[in-house]
Amino acid sequence: MAYLTVADGVKEFSTFQALGGVSISVERGEFFTLLGPSGCGKTTLLRAIAGFNDLTSGSITLDGQNLRSIPPHKRDIGMVFQDYAVFPHLSVFDNVAFGLKPRKVPAGEVKTRVAEALSAVHLSALAERLPAAMSGGQQQRIGLARAMVINPRLLLMDEPLSNLDAKLRIELREEIRDIQKRVDIATIYVTHDQEEALAISDRICVMSAGHIEQIGTPQQIYGNPQTLFVANFVGTLNTLPEGAGLNALLSGLGLSQPSAAHWTVRPERLALGVAGEKGGAGIAALPGRIGKYTYLGREAHVQVETDAGLVVVQIANPGTEAARQPGEAVTVLVERAALMAFDADGKRLPLEG
């Protein structure tokens, strides 16, 4: 049995169902992320595990123990929130020690445990400071130390980086990942940021409207999405409109799938060739004309109007080459294996034909 399990978790707020029967299992030491758009139920699930609001039905077990029968303060779960929740009039040390207050830990042990927690988040040198003078990133590290000082059985983090600017967010997410691996505490992390989820997680659970779309490693989620929702939410996607152009492309690649309702391909899986270029085994050539060209430094996005619709081709390392000009004739090369088909309900279909 997994370390933490939620089985058939349902949460209703009067008539509104926020969780429609979700099941997850998290292993010891695992970094497990709930990813999904705002309002999909991530916080509701996290709060149910922490015990702040009970499920309407379903079970939650931690290390074999039924959590739903245990009050929140006895669950031994550490929690980090989006707003830092630090006390401005208390020193960094006292802020972290606050987590131990209800536990009646002897003063000597408080000292060692707070020192350990501060060292883990690299704040030892600032123990006597007041948080007011500290950056958002440092304040969030206080929050992390306070959650860890109780030696929790589980660490829950609800969008801990969303109040930080982009650069700090990347720095701190790397740090959180390193700290988590070092302290080896199973962690459930909530974010709506797909890149953050890919960067930080052992596994990701993608949620939408109170249900689970897919659970897998970052590679499985990005590289092998099982639903159209996951493919769209994590990464970007070209959706090819139905029509003669699409049919010609599919038959050129030997694909015939009547049950497929959506054909898609990721921009980085397309390549740009010269006008008149021919395809090859398992590669189709789509003649087209350049539309918009967007240079982003480490990559460029090139819109191409083809017979199979408007597609974006992502070019890695565009270097110092001049921009491609609108109207220029080109060929878009489509690899068979790059195409992803989904049925009318958005469920991924294997390629056949």
Ligand SMILES: Nc1ncnc2c1ncn2[C@@H]1O[C@H](COP(=O)(O)OP(=O)(O)O)[C@@H](O)[C@H]1O
């Ligand atoms: N206390 C509550 N009462 C009524 N509806 C709520 C309550 N808490 C959350 N919800 C609703 O449940 C849904 C999921 O909310 P939440 O779990 O906070 O989403 P997320 O964290 O993914 O943004 C939202 O539609 C939200 O409005």
Ligand SMILES: [Mg+2]
């Ligand atoms: Mg939330």
